[in-house]
Amino acid sequence: MESLANPDPPESAQEHIQMCEKHFLRKDITCDDCDEFICKQCAKTDHVDHDWTTISTDASIRRRDLKMTLKKNTEVRQKTSDLENKKKQGINLVTFLEQKHSTMSDYSFLDNLRDFPKLMPDIDCDIGQADSFQYEDKPIDVIEAVNEDRCFAKKCNADPENKCMKFDTLSTSGSVSTSFTVSTDPLTPVGICKSKEGELLVTLSDIETETYQPDSHSRRLVRHVTLTGDVIREYEYQEDGQTRLFIQPYKVKQNGNADICVINRTHDDTSELVVLSFSGKLKSAYRGQKPK
Structure with missing residues (x-):
């Protein structure tokens, strides 16, 4: 767009309007395609196929749009401020109830609790990507948080003969250091989680016997070990000491009740969820429903 003779904002509505140097007419039209001011003759010739309108009409439309934008921005700022205030009130109320609820009278407790449901939905956690980095070139099989700043990760290993687990410690800055190695020889580790x-907790299998037809020589179990590899407990058989818990233990997790949850693969395309108590007692085996 051509600049006006005076680059400063005009002090009144009587500012000078430039003249077209080609046609010696007032530039009272704005061409949106070229983003410049033109005269009526330019609009009929050089800009005949362009999208243009008079300066007064364009200014009127843009003033209206600006007012709407400013109004929306004001409303957004007000709503943001209201949400922040409600969030602060909710946090203060939670802190107050945590400290005082056990010593408050029933009347005072219920009176303070009235606003609790109204404020709690607005106390949300802001979740977003804080940072990211490249961790070598192999997929990560397991990643577990150690604290707010560090986690340890185990890379996928395509070699079934490798009977150990090597863990690296990752920091939020992307630095990597070898943390520890746990040997599982003669068994091969499959799944792992932090207890x-x-x-x-590690799922282990032998590779010498049939995958889905374990025999008396097969080993299919979950092992509870320390970070140095010392065995704390093994989960392999039910309470009778003879019935196997697993055919091919795959993934393992521990729930909030400390139960050990294991994905037990029974075939290439079928699995079951086996839930054990921390003491090793079989609590349930969920096989789902066959699709109709």
Whole structure:
């Protein structure tokens, strides 16, 4: 767009309007395609196929749009301010109830609790990507948080003969250091997770016997180990000491009740969820429903 003779904002509505140097007419039209001011003759010739309108009409439309934008921005700022205030009130109320609820009278407790449901929905956690980095070139099989700043990760290993687990410690800055190695020889580790106590739960299998037809020589189990590899407990058989818990234990997790949840693969395309108590008692085996 051509600049006006005076680059400063005009002080009145009587500012000078430029003249077209080609046709010696007032530039009272704005061409949107070229983003410049033109005269009526330019609009009929050089800009005949362009999208243009008079300066007064364009200014009127843009003033209207600006007012709407400013109004929306004001409303957004007000809503943001209201949400922040409600969030602060909710946090203050939670803190107050945590500290005082056990010593408050029933009347005072219920009176303070009235606003609790109204404020709690607005106390949300802001979730977003804080940072990211490249971790070598192999997929990550397991990643577990150690604290707010660090986690340990185990890379996928395509070699079934490798009977150990090597863990690296990752920081939020992307630095990588080898943390520890746990040997599982003669068994091959498949799945792993961090236990509630900060140790490890590992699913282990032998590779010498049939995958889905274990025999008396097969080993299919979950092992609870320390970070140095010391065995705490093994989960392989039910309470009778003879009935196997697993055909091919795959993934393992520990729920909030400290139960050990294992995906037990029974075939290439079928699995079941086996839930054990922390003491090793079989609580349930969920096989789902066959699709109709």
